Amino acid sequence: MEKLYDLPNSRQIRLIEGDITRISADAIANAANSGLAGGGGVDGAIHRAGGPEIMRELDEIRPTVGRLPAGQAVATSAGRLPAKFVFHAVGPVYRGGHSGEPEALAECYRTCLSMADERSCRSISFPAISTGIYGYPAEPAARIAIREVISFLRDRALHVQEVIFVQFGAAAFAVYETTLAYALQVDPSAN
Numbered sequence: 001m002e003k004l005y006d007l008p009n010s011r012q013i014r015l016i017e018g019d020i021t022r023i024s025a026d027a028i029a030n031a032a033n034s035g036l037a038g039g040g041g042v043d044g045a046i047h048r049a050g051g052p053e054i055m056r057e058l059d060e061i062r063p064t065v066g067r068l069p070a071g072q073a074v075a076t077s078a079g080r081l082p083a084k085f086v087f088h089a090v091g092p093v094y095r096g097g098h099s100g101e102p103e104a105l106a107e108c109y110r111t112c113l114s115m116a117d118e119r120s121c122r123s124i125s126f127p128a129i130s131t132g133i134y135g136y137p138a139e140p141a142a143r144i145a146i147r148e149v150i151s152f153l154r155d156r157a158l159h160v161q162e163v164i165f166v167q168f169g170a171a172a173f174a175v176y177e178t179t180l181a182y183a184l185q186v187d188p189s190a191n
């Protein structure tokens with residue numbers, strides 16, 4: 001399943017149900033962990049599909065950054081993935097929503113979007129960061145992701161033309177569909 005949303009200035013948001021490792025984009029955001037050590041979920045899928053080169057690069061980066069706080073990201077090449085870069089972003093672990101999780105999740109998206117723009121990427125794909133093992137409820141997480149992406153595409157993007165939200169499963173796709181429809185309808189500059 002796939003839907004395209006046109007924004008002003010020929011910017012686009014694409015919503016896809018599927019596996020992020022199979023979708024071409026200049027940059028792929030990964031839901032990594034603070035240790036940059038690889039894990040399950042989308043992180044495991046990205047390392048499996050991308051091959052060992054990505055972990056080799058992380059092995060070199062890890063000592064220089066230590067444990068990465070939530071909201072931050074590091075870039076590697078994309079190995080065998082259909083992309084130029086992977087941005088390994090650390091989402092917040094959900095602890096009820098009053099421990100800075102919304103701000104950290106928003107920062108994750110802003111960090112990756114800026115990294116993409118700095119590298120002259122035209123497109124970047126995102127999974128639903130923090131909504132798996134880290135336990136962030138899907139709906140508030142979608143509202144944050146969508147708000148940050150719309151604001152970036154509208155006000156700050158120089159190179160990025162398209163942001164691709166890749167949702168794993170029909171339920172996750174439906175949450176994004178509803179949230180995007182609402183966000184774009186209430187955004188006066190989207191009309």
Ligand code: ADP
Nearest residue numbers: 019020031041042045127130131132133134168
């Ligand atoms: P986190 O630890 O940040 O919660 P997870 O990988 O556990 O990260 O989950 C993040 C989201 O990614 C979840 O919604 C999960 O369903 C989704 N996901 C898992 N595998 C893939 C994949 N191959 N492509 C896209 N999304 C995926």
